[in-house]
Amino acid sequence: MDVQAEEGLITASARVLVTTAVPVERDAVARAFPGPVTEVRLPGTLLCRTAAGWDLLAAGVGPALAAASTAGALTAAALDGAPYDLVVSAGIGGGFAPEAPVGSLVVADAITVADLGAETADGFVPVTELGFGTVTHRPPGPAVRAVSDATGARTGTILTVSTVTGTADRAAALRGRHPGALAEGMEGFGVAEAAAAHGVPALEIRAVSNPVGPRDRAAWRIGDALTALTEAFGKLAPALESWNPHDAHDR
Numbered sequence: 001m002d003v004q005a006e007e008g009l010i011t012a013s014a015r016v017l018v019t020t021a022v023p024v025e026r027d028a029v030a031r032a033f034p035g036p037v038t039e040v041r042l043p044g045t046l047l048c049r050t051a052a053g054w055d056l057l058a059a060g061v062g063p064a065l066a067a068a069s070t071a072g073a074l075t076a077a078a079l080d081g082a083p084y085d086l087v088v089s090a091g092i093g094g095g096f097a098p099e100a101p102v103g104s105l106v107v108a109d110a111i112t113v114a115d116l117g118a119e120t121a122d123g124f125v126p127v128t129e130l131g132f133g134t135v136t137h138r139p140p141g142p143a144v145r146a147v148s149d150a151t152g153a154r155t156g157t158i159l160t161v162s163t164v165t166g167t168a169d170r171a172a173a174l175r176g177r178h179p180g181a182l183a184e185g186m187e188g189f190g191v192a193e194a195a196a197a198h199g200v201p202a203l204e205i206r207a208v209s210n211p212v213g214p215r216d217r218a219a220w221r222i223g224d225a226l227t228a229l230t231e232a233f234g235k236l237a238p239a240l241e242s243w244n245p246h247d248a249h250d251r
C-alpha cells in the first residue's frame with residue numbers, strides 16, 4: 001500500500017453496484033465491460049459480476065421493488081465485509097422535450113420522487129411539506145460531472161414516478177413543479193433511498209427511449225436507448241474508476 005492509500009486519499013478501485021429495472025437493461029450495461037460476467041447468487045436475487053468487479057443487478061420495475069432489491073444487495077455486501085462505495089441506478093427512461101430527445105443521455109443532479117405526497121384542493125403537496133420523509137437525493141457533484149464529461153450526458157433532475165406519464169397535461173404539470181426535470185423513470189428514488197440508508201452515494205443515468213407526454217408506443221426507441229446505455233457505460237466506467245468515493249460529499 002502506498003503512502004497516499006494509507007492516508008485514505010486514494011482508494012483501490014471503487015466497489016460499484018449498478019441496478020437496472022429489467023435484465024435487458026442489465027445486459028446492455030454488461031456489454032460495456034470487457035471479459036466474462038460471472039453470476040453471484042444472493043438470497044432472493046442474482047448479481048452479475050463483471051471482470052472489472054462491478055456488480056450488476058436487475059432490481060425490478062418500480063421504486064418499491066428497486067429499493068428492496070438494492071437494499072438486499074447492499075446488506076449482503078456489507079455483511080461480506082466488502083461494502084459498495086457507489087450505487088448507480090441506470091436504465092431507459094422518458095425524456096422531457098426539447099432538452100432530452102430520444103436517444104440522448106441524462107445524468108441526475110437531483111433524484112426526485114414526483115408523486116410521493118398528498119393531493120389537496122390546492123394541488124399536490126410533497127411528503128416533506130406534510131412533515132416527514134424525503135423527496136430528493138442529491139448525487140455527489142464530482143461523480144455527476146465525471147459522468148457528464150465522459151459521456152456528454154445532460155445534467156438535470158430525473159423524476160421517479162409510479163405511474164408513467166401519458167398525457168401532455170401531466171407532463172406540463174410535472175415540469176411546472178420541477179422546472180429542472182429532464183427525464184423520468186420508475187426506480188431511481190427507490191434505489192437512492194436504499195443507498196442513503198446504507199450511507200452510500202447514488203447516481204442515476206437514463207438513456208431516453210421515449211418522450212414524456214402523450215402515450216405513443218410506436219414512438220418508443222428501446223433498442224436505440226439500450227445501445228446508448230452500453231456506449232455510456234463504456235465511457236463512464238473508466239471515469240468513475242478514478243473517482244474517489246471520499247469526494248462523495250464534495251459538491
Ligand SMILES: O=C(O)c1cccc(C(=O)CC[C@H]2O[C@@H](n3cnc4c(=O)[nH]cnc43)[C@H](O)[C@@H]2O)c1
Pocket residue numbers: 021022061062091092093094095161163164165166184185186187209210211212215216217
Ligand atoms: O405503456 C406505456 O405507455 C408506457 C410508456 C413508457 C414506459 C412504459 C413502461 O412500462 C416502461 C417502464 C420501465 O421503463 C422505464 N421507463 C421508460 N420510459 C419511461 C417513461 O416515460 N416514464 C417512466 N418510466 C419509463 C421505467 O424506469 C421502467 O423501468 C410504458
